[in-house]
Amino acid sequence: MIKKGQTEDIFGDLMFAIILIIITVGIISTHGESRETSVKTLAVSGMSSLRNIDLITLLRSPVNSPLLDANGYKGARFSDLFEIAARNYPDKKQEYGWIFGKLFRTDMVAGGIFCTDEFIGMMTQRLGYRLWSFNVYDTNNMDKIFQCDNIGKDYPRRNALLEGSLAYANLTMPTSNPDRDIIIEMESIL
């Protein structure tokens, strides 16, 4: 109740309330942003974890290729395919002549083993990615043993990097040579 001579400072109370509201909203909004909900960075690391699982699943999966079945590799898995590439580097073995020209090829200039269109088609169907690449290295000297991709030029990779849709996976695998392991790297763009 207002006493005689006392004035009610409505404007002052209103300003005080507005200042408090602004301070409250300011605190909530600035601290709220520290828990980033735009998850671009997180999505990339999450995607790479998922791609690692895809790579592991691929290596454990059977190829189901009549070519491999006919040449003593019935029930062979994709890990066996990469291992065959490793066995034929740096020198092609005669006993694996059946795979060159069909799934693998060599390049006189570049060195290493590459893949054929048949291999690319098989991988694209199996992986389900729009664009992908594989590189296989010898762990002893990091020589590139095998490479295969359907990315082609470099700009899809650059664009995917900017968009945050490029994911990586890699793992180390033993071979039939106990002293030699290989590293398999996979890039994928959805």
Added chain:
Amino acid sequence: MNKKGAGLLIIASVGFLLAIIIFYTYGSKQLPGGEVSYLGESEVNAFAAYTDGEKQLLYIDIAAEKSIREALKEASEGNAAEKLNNIAMDNFKAKFGTRLKNFNKAYNANITIEDYEFTLGKESLKGICVKEINITSERIDYRFSPSFRIKL
């Protein structure tokens, strides 16, 4: 507004502001798993630890399979069937032991052939590892045993 009311309002308002500041400063640190910057970050880290474990298990499986197939092939050349398993197991342990050293180098592990108990049957080879592999990060401690079972 009278002085009593104004005083109560100021106390309530300052208290509310203090509560918000304390909540945003210390509240996130009290969450299980600690403070994270991104929604789902802890879950992604847990999944990454699981993925690392799966990579190591794949290595062990392939190493064991290659070792036993090579060992059986070598043992079957010129040895009687009843000695086959014993000779094969000795060969297998030598080959698998070499591959385990490469595994330890690649994945910073410390597993030896002595950590395994092997059982070779007609249709399978089992290797039970008594040691665990430990994958740790800031908030994750993931342990698993790199045992395997290979179908022959």
